[in-house]
Amino acid sequence: MKKTLLLLFSFITVGAVAQSTDESAIKQIFDKELVDGKSYPWLEYLTTRVGSRLTGSPGAAAGVEWSRHELENVADSVWLQPVMVPHWLRGQQEVGRILNTKKSGPIDVNVCALGNSVGTGPGGVTGVILEVKNFDDLKKLGEKNIKGKIIFFNRPMDPTKVDAFEAYGGAVDQRAFGASEAAKFGAVGVVVRSMGLNQEDYPHTGALRYTPNVPKIPAIAISTKHAERLSKLIKEEKEVQFYFETHCEMLPDAPSFNVIGEIKGYEYPDEIIVVGGHLDSWDLAQGAHDDGAGCVQAMEVLRLFKIMGIKPKRTIRAVMFMNEENGLRGGLEYAKQAELKKEKHIAAIESDRGGFAPRGFSMSATEAVKTKVKSWKPLLEPYGLTDFNQESGGADIGPLAPQGVAVFEYLPDSQRYFDYHHTPEDTIDKVSKRELELGAASMTALVYLIDKYGF
Incomplete structure (x- = not known):
């Protein structure tokens, strides 16, 4: 009886210590982003200096080069994945x-x-x-x-x-x-x-x-x-x-790229966790909420791991997908290459609903994975992440789902998104710096938990 009680006490103690450690780590992630975040200045440059980024355009090509350059400062390795994309002119x-x-x-x-x-x-x-x-x-x-x-x-x-x-x-x-x-x-x-x-x-x-x-x-x-x-x-x-x-007219397909950066895992390097947004935008505006916000939030996940000295067990990969808006070629090509290379993705998280305040994550995964993620709610709820019940994943990571990958989409508040969606109003001044940073920290916190505990 005493032995049983001692074992039970040990399990409770270990669990409490683990939760305390996770609470501290997640708080540090949010603190670091809210005090020293780079997501907003990145977005400001992408939207005002690069501008609109419809596939096949000079803006899209400039966006590829900008994101490649910035990822080189925060990732262990960066590469361009070729993809042919539609070239439509208004x-x-x-x-x-x-x-x-x-x-x-x-x-x-x-x-x-x-x-x-x-x-x-x-x-x-x-x-x-x-x-x-x-x-x-x-x-x-x-x-x-x-x-x-x-x-x-x-x-x-x-x-x-x-x-x-x-x-x-x-x-x-x-x-x-x-x-x-x-x-x-x-x-x-x-x-x-x-x-x-x-x-x-x-x-x-x-x-x-x-x-x-x-x-x-x-x-x-x-x-x-x-x-x-x-x-x-x-x-x-x-x-x-x-x-x-x-x-308007449709020209022949044009060459472009997905931009990929990763930090290699030290214990399970073959297990990959993807975070991403789509680099292309419509030609009418700067593409701030759709989806510059998602791109810089994904990039910020790598930067926070790097500057905070978090050494991931698993490989963390950020992908700037090309051509979500009028073809989904980038997402399809990424999934195709992952399958050809027999890569083992365990999770993919996309941000493509704007840079608004956090509300939760949608999930398309097995019941076991959903149960595990929901067990982390007490750690995430203090930051506004309460909704884990929606069944969906993002468009660009959707093609990974048939390969058995658990897919998630960051859910910010949805009320203002369609005021700007696909319009000339989708500009940097419509993005709250603080809300954008909360989203970047939210994605980083989920990646931290998936990396630490796996599925």
């Missing part, structure tokens, strides 16, 4: 106009081409515009009513969804697939309500996907404020004529 002139209103004459509206769209050319596209909410509405109208007309997809993001990403997921299919779905019925162009929750003057771009063997028709986004105005006019005047003009 062109200079984008026009949207309601033509035949009875009350006020022609009305210019704020629009932008959707990424990967074909252009209209100098003649533009003119036609009667029909409002629909979803793809079922197209089927009800049929080819006889749609052929030769412009389709206006006007399904708002659901404001009752507290998680803004859930609202986005419920509306984004019209942007992604609307052009091809409308083209099946003979439409000549598509106008899509911007993916935003507020009434805004500026449009949101974003990628569309053309369906093979379906005619490619031009597609634009219209600002939410002007979408409301257009919808009202269609209801009042029925046969509303709309004109839009774009000059």
Whole structure:
């Protein structure tokens, strides 16, 4: 009996010491980042000196060189992983106009081409515009009513969804697939309500996907404020004529790179923990929240390990993925090479939801892994990390999941993200230095725990 009690007491004591050590280490990580963080000055340089970074552009190439150079200061080794990426050009002139209103004459509206769209050319596209909410509405109208007309997809993001990403997921299919779905019925162009929750003057771009063997028709986004105005006019005047003009084009694929830096593990060097964000951004803005923030947070994980003298058991790798926005080529290539090289990734963590205040991590993993991570909640809750219940992982690390890798996504507060997402408003002044640093420390803390205890 005494022996049993002594063993039990020993286990309790060891557990208490381990928890105390972890609490201290995580506090030191947050303290170091909040006092001496580099994530914000890195982001400031990337957004204001490098600027927008659409794949195939000079900005994307400059982003590759900048991140390679900075990683060389914090990683044991750095390399570039070649990947061929789409090269889409927006062109200079984008026009949207309601033509035949009875009350006020022609009305210019704020629009932008959707990424990967074909252009209209100098003649533009003119036609009667029909409002629909979803793809079922197209089927009800049929080819006889749609052929030769412009389709206006006007399904708002659901404001009752507290998680803004859930609202986005419920509306984004019209942007992604609307052009091809409308083209099946003979439409000549598509106008899509911007993916935003507020009434805004500026449009949101974003990628569309053309369906093979379906005619490619031009597609634009219209600002939410002007979408409301257009919808009202269609209801009042029925046969509303709309004109839009774009000059975008898709060029042949261009060479680019994922940028990779790592700190080698001393005990299990073949076990890899990946942290990452995507280096590319849309051409309309600086790409501060999407996803410069995620890139600098991933880089900061390596820097904090380095400057704090934390020697990882496992290899910690930071990846700046290329081409998340309009092709996912970087994430797919990284997973392909990992499989070819038979690399053993045990976890991958992505930050691609903006540089806002911490809320938690989503997980796509086995129940055993989820249980283990949730056991660390008492260590992470003091820093705002309370949500570990969402089932998902990031887009760029998603291709690793079929290889048995546990994938996680950093979850910051979601309420303001879609005010800026894919718009000219996604600039450094919209990022809180403190919130960005809290996110970097949050990712570092999770990596610290995974590295120390494994799965």
